[in-house]
Amino acid sequence: MKGRHNFSAGPGALPESVLREAQQAIAEVPEVGVSVLGISHRSRWFREVVDEAEEHLRVLLGIPAHYRVLFLQGGSTQQFSQIPMTLLRGAAHPAEYLHTGYWSGKSIPEARREGPVRVLWSGESDGFRRLPTDRELETSAEATYFHYVSNETVEGLQFHRVPGRDEVRRICDMSSDLLGAPVDMGRYDLIYAHAQKNLGPSGVTVVIVHDDVVAATPKDLPAMLDYRLHAEARSVYNTPPVFAIFVTLLVLRWLRSEIGGLDAMASINRRKAERLYGTLDGLKGVCRVWAAEPDRSRMNVLFDFAEPRLTPVFLREAEEAGFLGMEGHRTLPDTVRVSLYNAVTEASVDALAGFLEDFARING
Numbered sequence: 091m092k093g094r095h096n097f098s099a100g101p102g103a104l105p106e107s108v109l110r111e112a113q114q115a116i117a118e119v120p121e122v123g124v125s126v127l128g129i130s131h132r133s134r135w136f137r138e139v140v141d142e143a144e145e146h147l148r149v150l151l152g153i154p155a156h157y158r159v160l161f162l163q164g165g166s167t168q169q170f171s172q173i174p175m176t177l178l179r180g181a182a183h184p185a186e187y188l189h190t191g192y193w194s195g196k197s198i199p200e201a202r203r204e205g206p207v208r209v210l211w212s213g214e215s216d217g218f219r220r221l222p223t224d225r226e227l228e229t230s231a232e233a234t235y236f237h238y239v240s241n242e243t244v245e246g247l248q249f250h251r252v253p254g255r256d257e258v259r260r261i262c263d264m265s266s267d268l269l270g271a272p273v274d275m276g277r278y279d280l281i282y283a284h285a286q287k288n289l290g291p292s293g294v295t296v297v298i299v300h301d302d303v304v305a306a307t308p309k310d311l312p313a314m315l316d317y318r319l320h321a322e323a324r325s326v327y328n329t330p331p332v333f334a335i336f337v338t339l340l341v342l343r344w345l346r347s348e349i350g351g352l353d354a355m356a357s358i359n360r361r362k363a364e365r366l367y368g369t370l371d372g373l374k375g376v377c378r379v380w381a382a383e384p385d386r387s388r389m390n391v392l393f394d395f396a397e398p399r400l401t402p403v404f405l406r407e408a409e410e411a412g413f414l415g416m417e418g419h420r421t422l423p424d425t426v427r428v429s430l431y432n433a434v435t436e437a438s439v440d441a442l443a444g445f446l447e448d449f450a451r452i453n454g
């Protein structure tokens with residue numbers, strides 16, 4: 091990776107020190123004497139891995155004792171179904187969903203299979219360039235739950251506040267910004283995030299769920315979709331993704347010991363985003379930021395060129411210069427998406443900002 095900068099939207103960059111430790115563990119976990127790829131999920135070593143990972147998450151996010159921390163499979167897409175299967179089947183009142191981008195758009199039809207859904211707001215007709223204000227959201231105190239996506243990875247839109255009412259169960263897909271900044275955990279009943287942005291490699295999804303939601307699990311769900319079974323089995327109901335959970339533990343240790351926790355991480359992420367948006371704003375006329383200013387994501391910065399022919403040229407030259415993974419999502423083909431997840435360094439962002447300025451000077 092020397093001289094290369096990984097801005098991939100996901101799976102995203104992991105800290106260099108974590109990659110080195112993971113490499114070592116593939117050869118041999120010193121305290122066990124064999125590769126991490128060949129250690130039983132029922133071993134004492136792996137039990138300690140899961141317990142320590144949970145403990146780091148509890149400390150970093152301030153998770154109270156009445157929440158379970160689960161390491162599940164099936165990605166965030168499985169949560170799109172598992173949540174309404176748990177809470178919406180047979181419900182008298184609709185669940186409320188916000189349609190703020192590509193990923194919330196994927197969650198809504200899955201909920202509709204299970205019960206009544208009310209979409210409170212949709213940004214689709216505007217091409218998902220902004221998020222709703224609180225005044226635009228006519229929430230109901232009767233709703234079965236309220237679901238939103240805190241960071242729309244595809245469009246680069248991020249909530250910088252907590253929407254919804256506190257008396258209704260609040261559920262959030264934090265796949266692309268969990269651990270990027272502190273979270274007011276007590277205001278949520280369920281948070282989910284797959285690992286492959288800020289937490290670790292793909293294969294594991296973290297679900298932080300209030301005991302009351304676990305207790306509400308219907309008895310007739312398939313075992314793999316039953317939060318209660320996973321909570322009772324403490325994330326080893328069946329064979330979990332041992333390697334992905336182990337690398338997640340390494341990332342959590344890195345966050346606490348090298349970065350110093352989520353306040354410190356949030357400051358670094360704020361500086362990275364300000365540096366890049368500042369550069370793009372300075373290149374107005376050549377580059378155009380996708381998101382409305384108040385809703386700009388600190389994790390995914392989306393922009394395009396006023397002259398669309400420049401996008402492929404930029405991406406090609408950037409790749410040759412070592413800036414990788416910046417193509418926009420396949421649904422937004424002429425865009426550039428720069429993902430600034432936790433492991434992306436300020437030095438990488440500085441280097442990219444300089445490259446962008448040079449490119450705009452020569453081509454603008």
Ligand SMILES: Cc1ncc(COP(=O)(O)O)c(C=O)c1O
Pocket residue numbers: 100164165166167168193239241242243244263264265266284
């Ligand atoms: C915000 C968000 N939610 C859900 C998903 C789907 O996740 P998965 O591929 O783990 O099912 C993604 C994928 O990138 C995402 O960014």
